[in-house]
Amino acid sequence: MPDGAPGVDAVVPAAPADIATARALAARLSLPYSEVDAPAPGALLLVVEGAGRSLRLTGAGAPGPVAVEFGGGAMRHRRRGGANELLGRAVGVTARRQPRVLDATAGLGRDAFVLADLGAQVALAERQPVVAELLRAGLASAAAARDEWLGAVVGRMTLFEGDARELPLPPCDVIYLDPMFPGRDKSAAVRKEMALFQRLLARQEDDGAELLEWALCQPVSRVVVKRPLRAAELGGRSASHCIRGKAVRYDVHVLKKLPEVPP
Ligand SMILES: C[S@@+](CC[C@H](N)C(=O)[O-])C[C@H]1O[C@@H](n2cnc3c(N)ncnc32)[C@H](O)[C@@H]1O
Incomplete structure (x- = not known):
């Protein structure tokens, strides 16, 4: 399997109209291209369907596809939950202050x-090329949805593909890190579709602690790290304070006062 996009076995078109795009994407990601109708069970496929991209595991009992759907029910539901407030507080969003964030x-x-x-x-910085492709498609589909709220939200999101440490640092006040690998959170039942995502990331280096060291050296006001509730502090670095939710906590490393950036 090529190094560029480990974990995915092939790029496949959903319909004949998607063949050219799927071929081009496979070439760009250095992945095999396939049109086989019934691929071997257990294969992880990146499916091209129009402008949409999804990951699909083949075989009986395989979980449903994973795609980035910002306008979907799950995101709208999460919007109403209190968990969002905790993340906003950790990052320092208030009615009068809107920090710029590098995720x-x-x-x-x-x-x-x-x-x-x-x-x-x-x-947003994402180094896994297939994940970046799912994100790119999700952002484009949300922007094209003719939904005023959705368009405004994704209009505030900019994707950069690559390792965050190697990209030019975008203007930002806060660096947010969630290096958690879902499969390593033994306390929580890993949702079926997350198992699929986990497979995609399985070969990545577990370098969250190095990422935190890098972030703490950047000219930002704070670094926020998402951790499983009872996990040790990342890299053994003590946070300035913690914001605890039901399943996760946010370790906040305050480096200097956040600038007053009006909304
Ligand atoms: C646990 S997931 C983050 C989930 C995300 N917070 C969300 O809400 O969907 C971690 C992701 O970070 C990416 N990643 C890890 N280290 C990175 C780095 N140094 N630069 C860019 N992306 C990185 C991984 O490829 C993976 O997709």
């Missing part, structure tokens, strides 16, 4: 979306 571990973009929904400008 250096963007993943499927859910936390970044929550922050953008709270009004923050969010730069």
Whole structure:
């Protein structure tokens, strides 16, 4: 399997109209291209369907596909939950202050979306090329949805593909890190679709502690780290304070006062 996008076995078109796009995407990601109708069970596929991209595991009992759907029910539901407030508080969003955030571990973009929904400008860095592709498609589909609220939220999100440490640092007041690998959170039942995401990331280096060291050296006001509730502090670094939710906590490393950036 190529190094560029470990974990995915092939890029496949959903319909004949998607063949050219799927071929081009496979070439760009250095992944095999396939049109096989019934691939071997257990294969992880990146499916191209129009402008949409999804990950699908083949075989009986496989979980449903994973795609980035910012306008979907799950994100709208999460919006009404108190968990969003905790994340906003950790990052320092208030009615009078909207810090600019670099989400250096963007993943499927859910936390970044929550922050953008709270009004923050969010730069997203994602180094896994397939995850970045899912995100890119999710952002484009949300922007094209003709939904005023959704368009405004994703309008505050900018995606950068690559390792956050190697990209030029975008203007930001806060660096947000969620280096958690879902499968390592033994306390929580890993949702079926997360198992799929976990497989995609399985070969990544567990370098969250190094990422925190990097973040703490950047010219920002604070660094926020999402951790499982009872996990040790990342890299053994003591936070200035913690904000605790039911399943996760946010370790806040305050470096200097947040600037007053009006909403
Ligand atoms: C646990 S997921 C983040 C989930 C995300 N907070 C969300 O709400 O969907 C971690 C992600 O960070 C990415 N990642 C880890 N280290 C990174 C780095 N140094 N630069 C960019 N992306 C990184 C991984 O590829 C993975 O997709």
